Amino acid sequence: MTALVVGLGNPGPEYAQTRHNVGQMVADELARRWSGSFSSLGRTHAQVASIRVGGVGPSSVSAALAKPMSYMNLSGGPVSALAKYYGVAPADVMVIHDDLDIPFGAIRLKRGGGSGGHNGLKDVSKALDIPDYVRVRVGIGRPPGRQAPADFVLKPFTVTERKELDLVVALAADAVEDVLMKGLAEAQQRFHASD
Numbered sequence: 001m002t003a004l005v006v007g008l009g010n011p012g013p014e015y016a017q018t019r020h021n022v023g024q025m026v027a028d029e030l031a032r033r034w035s036g037s038f039s040s041l042g043r044t045h046a047q048v049a050s051i052r053v054g055g056v057g058p059s060s061v062s063a064a065l066a067k068p069m070s071y072m073n074l075s076g077g078p079v080s081a082l083a084k085y086y087g088v089a090p091a092d093v094m095v096i097h098d099d100l101d102i103p104f105g106a107i108r109l110k111r112g113g114g115s116g117g118h119n120g121l122k123d124v125s126k127a128l129d130i131p132d133y134v135r136v137r138v139g140i141g142r143p144p145g146r147q148a149p150a151d152f153v154l155k156p157f158t159v160t161e162r163k164e165l166d167l168v169v170a171l172a173a174d175a176v177e178d179v180l181m182k183g184l185a186e187a188q189q190r191f192h193a194s195d
Contacts, residue, residue, distance in 0.1 A: 073119035076127025090128035102139030
């Protein structure tokens with residue numbers, strides 16, 4: 001069975017380097033690591049790359065990496081269409097997304113839960129008809145002062161954050177690989193060890 005890993009974000013170059021697109025940055029990193037190439041997939045309204053995590057041996061895992069080409073708050077349609085296309089049960093979908101409630105640079109993994117005000121997750125949960133999919137949560141921290149969260153997530157990372165961003169994206173990609181190869185519980189032990 002092919003695993004389905006979806007990096008959330010907004011389409012278009014004006015959003016490419018914003019906090020809300022960190023999920024797609026992680027998908028791009030995974031495609032780079034495993035020689036995947038993104039292309040449009042029919043009516044799913046998504047770009048997809050096929051990869052094999054772990055190389056070509058019997059322990060490797062086949063995965064479809066996807067980046068919805070809809071706006072964030074309409075992510076559910078493409079995710080649901082992809083799950084149907086690949087025959088992946090909603091509970092087996094993995095979604096990578098930005099999270100305001102986690103400090104910048106921290107990676108947290110969980111199955112299910114609420115949307116925490118994240119409109120992309122809200123739409124995915126509604127479209128899949130369950131909230132119990134795996135989430136790879138990439139911390140972006142809270143907005144400074146009185147800046148509205150909706151404005152904050154659509155802004156680029158600060159100069160200071162950008163110095164660490166490649167490392168954060170790489171760490172999140174490591175987390176996805178761990179979930180695929182070792183399972184959620186073991187991946188959580190590694191990435192939550194500092195809690």
